[in-house]
Amino acid sequence: MKQTFFVALVCAAAATLGAGEFYRLNLTELTPGSVFVKTDAAGKLSSLRPTWGMWPRTPDSAGIKVVERDGVKALEVQPGFQVNTSEWDGASNDAQQSVAYCRFRVLIPTLTGSGIVGSLRLQQLNNRTAAFVSFERKGDAFDIIAGNGDGKGGIVWKKAGRVEPGKWFTIDVKLDFNTKTFDIAADGRDRLTGLNFRHASAWVGTMWPENLNSRAYRYDIEATAMPILVSEAVFSSDPIAER
Secondary structure, eight states, rough: HHHHHHHHHHHOOOOOOOOEEEEEOOOOOTTTTTTEEOOOOOOOOEESTTTEESSSSOTTTTEEEEEEETTTEEEEETTTTEEEEEOOOOOOGGGSSSEEEEEEEEEEOSSSSSEEEEEEEEEEEEEEGEEEEEEEEEEEEEEEEEEEEEESOEEEEEEEEEEEETTTEEEEEEEEEEEEEEEEEEEEEEEEEEEEOOTTTGSSSSSOOTOOOOOOOEEEESSSSSOOOEEEEESSSSSSOOO
């Protein structure tokens, strides 16, 4: 039954893919309240999809659950947890392109906390980070900030946009694996270009380097002061059209 359920999810995701897309988060078959990733009393991880994980693995914790907000299903990442996934593999030709596009649809529910309240990381195996995007409270809203890397792990934050609490916003990122740089836009504006990968000097090949094992590429979502909602995550070899 569990295997049938997973196959149904994969088929549903494949049916909704657009041109060039090799991954799209699909929550169609999941009901609000479903716990996506959790740990048991011993800290052992369990997940509705085998490629998802979370950190820290504190006992009896739920890292992500499915919610519905404004008529939209979303993953709600719980405060204090970082979750990660790799739901495609190197067998996909599109995952071997030298340029990839990705889009996230995000909501920060309330104006609480201070400093950085959540982050997105686009990573290769062993925590080699390409794009590092965070949400930082500034006054009555949040700045979207992107890390311009020094290639060895250090970054300088650059403001990429500003969003209000309780409102959905879109982050578009273009990853160029030839130059090891990325572009970012918030809600289609305030575009920053040519930001360096955080770990450019350690990056190997394209998004999914050849001859490495599973989970060679992943995206991470972290929530600190409050839950972070993500309703859309898309990766494509072509620019992503609005739907």
